[in-house]
Amino acid sequence: MFIDSDSDSDLEDAILLYSAVLAESIKKQKKKRQNKSIYLKKRQKSGRFARDFQDLIKDPIRFYENFHMDVITFQRILSMVTPYLKPKKMTRPTDGISPNQKLAAVLEYFACGSLQRHIASVYRISKQHFGxxxxxxxxxxxSALNEYIPPYDANVMINAANDFNYQWNFPNCVGSIDGKHIAIKCPPKAGSMFFNYKGYHSIVLLAVADAKYKFSYIDVGAYGSEGDAGVFSSSKLGKAMANESLPFPPDAKIHDKRLPFFFVGDDAFPLGKRLIKPYVPKRNQMLEPDKTIFNYRMVLPC
Incomplete structure (x- = not known):
């Protein structure tokens, strides 16, 4: 058998070169991880929560700007979610992330709309862990706040309608419905499913608010390419209204006529017995005075 010594030498040189490059790459990655680890290990002394949170508590205006709630509300929510955020086993008690740190970081992320990378960095939490x-x-x-949005029943709707009538002089209205596009980074291989008519990728938040601007129903996650009407029709609320399984109260008497209870929405939603929307004037025509007044009354709670 003939052996080419030059080929063997070239192969050995290539292996040695590859090994050297790989070793150098591993060394750099290890050093990078060590530097990153040193930064994260200073969380309890130099992270945003340790450095700024107590000062923010003493400054109500800045606290509200960062978390979109006051200190009392934050503390109340913290007491409710803490049982769900306690670790099952404390493996590193000196470096663990407490429930109040977790809540503060996430609420600031929700309120300010910053990048995950930015919030994770200032709180000195790894990006992967912050996710x-x-x-x-x-x-x-x-889990903790589920009771604050109770399911619809006749009593809930009657109370909501009473609030609308008292606050906005608009009887029998049980909620104002609308959709909101929430910008996202397009998921891989998603095509145009999330691309909306405004020119960016999004998911849709469909929500109902009561007379006091509090949510009474939330549906989130529909594709941005869907319109409000499509999102509504495919939501649990839309389906319940379509098959008449939503427990509306009996029609109420208004000015000697019995009228149904209903939701209000804009022109993007389908008109129906339980969902009304403003009158739209015909081309080059003005609305009649009574319809103009109706639209004005309807726009106020919306």
């Missing part, structure tokens, strides 16, 4: 914390806190908020 998990967002999920954890979101689930905790849903």
């Amino acid at each position: 998990k914390i967002i999920d954890e806190v979101s689930i905790a908020l849903i």
Whole structure:
């Protein structure tokens, strides 16, 4: 058998060169991880929560600017979600992220709309870990605050209608419905599903608010390419209204006529017995005075 010594030498040189490059790459990655680890390890002394939170508590205006709520509300929410955020086992008690740190970081992320990378950096939490914390806190908020958005029943709707009538002089209205596009980074291989008519990628938040601007129904996650009417029709609320399974109260008497209870929305939503929207004037024509007054009354609570 003939052996080419030059080929063997070239192969050995290539292996040595590759090994040297790989070793240098591993060394750089290890050094980068060490530097990153040093930065994160200073969380309890130099992170935003340790450095600024107590000062923010003493400054109500700045606290509200950063978290979109006052200190009392933050503390109340913290007491409600803490049982859901406590670790099952404390493996690193000196470096653990407390429930109040998790809540503060996530609420600031929600309120300010900053990049995850930015919030994670100032709180000295790794980006990957912060992503998990967002999920954890979101689930905790849903679990702890679920009772604040009770399911619709006749009594809930009657109370909502009374508030609309008292606040806006608009009887039998149980809620104002609208959709909102929330910008996202387009997921891989999503095509045009999330691309909306405004020219960016989004998911749709469909929500109902009461007379006091509090949410009474939320549906989030529909594709941005869908219009408000499509999102509404495919939502649980839309389906319940379509098959008449939503527990509306009996029609109420208004000016000697019995009229149904209903939601109000803009022109993007489908008109129906339980969903009304403003009158639209015909081309080059003005609305009649009574319809103009109706639209004015309807726009106020919307």
